[in-house]
Amino acid sequence: MNTAEGNNGLIAGIGLPKTGPCEDLSWSDLEAGRPKNYRLTWLHLDQKQDAARAWIRDRAGIPDVAAEALVAEETRPRVQRFDDATLLVLRGVNLNPGADPEDMVSLRIWVEPGFMITVRMRRLLAVQDTLDSIRAGYAPQGADELLTKIADRLFRRMEPVIDDLEERIDTVDEEQTLADLRQPTRELQLLRLRTIILRRYVLPQRDALRQLTNDPPAWFGRRTISGLTEAADRVIRYVESLDEIRERAMVIQDTIQNRNSEELNRRLYLLSVISAICLPLGLLTGLLGINVAGMPGAETAWAFWAVSLLMIVIVGLELWALKSLKWFR
Numbered sequence: 044m045n046t047a048e049g050n051n052g053l054i055a056g057i058g059l060p061k062t063g064p065c066e067d068l069s070w071s072d073l074e075a076g077r078p079k080n081y082r083l084t085w086l087h088l089d090q091k092q093d094a095a096r097a098w099i100r101d102r103a104g105i106p107d108v109a110a111e112a113l114v115a116e117e118t119r120p121r122v123q124r125f126d127d128a129t130l131l132v133l134r135g136v137n138l139n140p141g142a143d144p145e146d147m148v149s150l151r152i153w154v155e156p157g158f159m160i161t162v163r164m165r166r167l168l169a170v171q172d173t174l175d176s177i178r179a180g181y182a183p184q185g186a187d188e189l190l191t192k193i194a195d196r197l198f199r200r201m202e203p204v205i206d207d208l209e210e211r212i213d214t215v216d217e218e219q220t221l222a223d224l225r226q227p228t229r230e231l232q233l234l235r236l237r238t239i240i241l242r243r244y245v246l247p248q249r250d251a252l253r254q255l256t257n258d259p260p261a262w263f264g265r266r267t268i269s270g271l272t273e274a275a276d277r278v279i280r281y282v283e284s285l286d287e288i289r290e291r292a293m294v295i296q297d298t299i300q301n302r303n304s305e306e307l308n309r310r311l312y313l314l315s316v317i318s319a320i321c322l323p324l325g326l327l328t329g330l331l332g333i334n335v336a337g338m339p340g341a342e343t344a345w346a347f348w349a350v351s352l353l354m355i356v357i358v359g360l361e362l363w364a365l366k367s368l369k370w371f372r
C-alpha cells in the first residue's frame with residue numbers, strides 16, 4: 044500500500060476493470076483527472092496533503108460545495124444529495140495505538156455511479172479492512188456496494204467499544220452495591236464523559252443514514268439499500284445502548300449522593316439529640332461553677348455525688364421526654 048507522503052496524498056487508489064483483478068493506481072494516474080478506463084474507481088486521499096486538496100478542488104470533477112466539504116478541517120456527520128451523486132460525512136472510532144476510541148475520526152465520502160472518493164485526516168481501520176478485502180478478490184459490483192462495505196465495517200468496529208462501556212458500567216454498579224461506595228468514582232466520571240462524547244457523534248450518523256435510506260439515489264441497488272438499512276439499525280442500537288449507559292451512570296451517581304445525604308442527616312440528627320441532652324447539663328454545671336459566696340454544698344462532702352445523681356436523673360428524664368416526642372425509637 045502506498046503512503047500519502049510518497050504520492051502527494053493518495054493513500055490508496057483502486058481501479059476495477061470490467062474483467063480481471065483490481066489494479067492499484069498511483070498519483071501519476073490522477074494527473075489528468077479521473078481515471079476513465081475502469082468500471083469502478085476508488086480513491087482514498089489524505090486531507091492533510093496540499094496536493095490531495097488541490098486535486099479534489101480542481102481535477103476531481105465534483106461541485107465546489109462538495110469539494111470544500113471533503114477538505115474541510117471540521118466536519119459533522121451528514122448526507123447531502125447532488126443529482127446522482129451523494130456526499131456523506133461519517134465518523135468511526137479511533138482504534139489507532141495510544142488513541143482514545145471516543146476521539147472519533149471523520150471519513151468524508153463522495154460517491155456516484157462508478158466512482159468514489161474517500162478523504163480522511165487520520166487512519167481508519169475500517170477503510171483498511173475494505174481495501175484488503177478488495178485486493179483479496181472480494182470486489183464490489185458498484186460504488187453503492189463499496190459504500191455499503193465501508194459503512195458496515197465502520198459501524199461494526201464501534202461494537203467492541205460500546206460493549207466495553209457496558210461491561211465497565213456493570214462493574215461500577217456492582218462495586219457501588221457490594222462495596223457500599225461513598226463517593227462517585229473516577230471510573231464513573233470517565234464513563235459518563237466517554238458516553239457523552241460518543242453519543243454526540245453517533246446520533247447524527249443515525250439521522251444521516253436514515254435520511255439516505257429513506258431517499259436513496261435511483262441507481263442504488265436493492266442490496267445496497269438493505270445493507271445501509273441494517274447499518275442504520277445498528278447505529279440506532281448503539282445510540283440506545285449509549286443512552287442506557289448514560290442513564291445508569293446518572294442513577295449510580297444519584298444513589299451514591301443519596302446515600303451520602305442520608306448518612307449526613309443521620310449524623311446531624313445524632314448531634315442534635317446529644318446537644319439537646321447536654322444543654323441542661325451544661326447549664327447546671329455552669330451555674331454550680333460560679334465563684335460567689337453562698338454556693339450551697341461547697342463545704343459538704345457528699346454534695347458532689349448528689350449533683351452527679353441529679354444529673355443522671357435529668358438525663359433519664361430527657362431521654363424519656365425525647366422518646367415520648369418520638370425523636371428516636
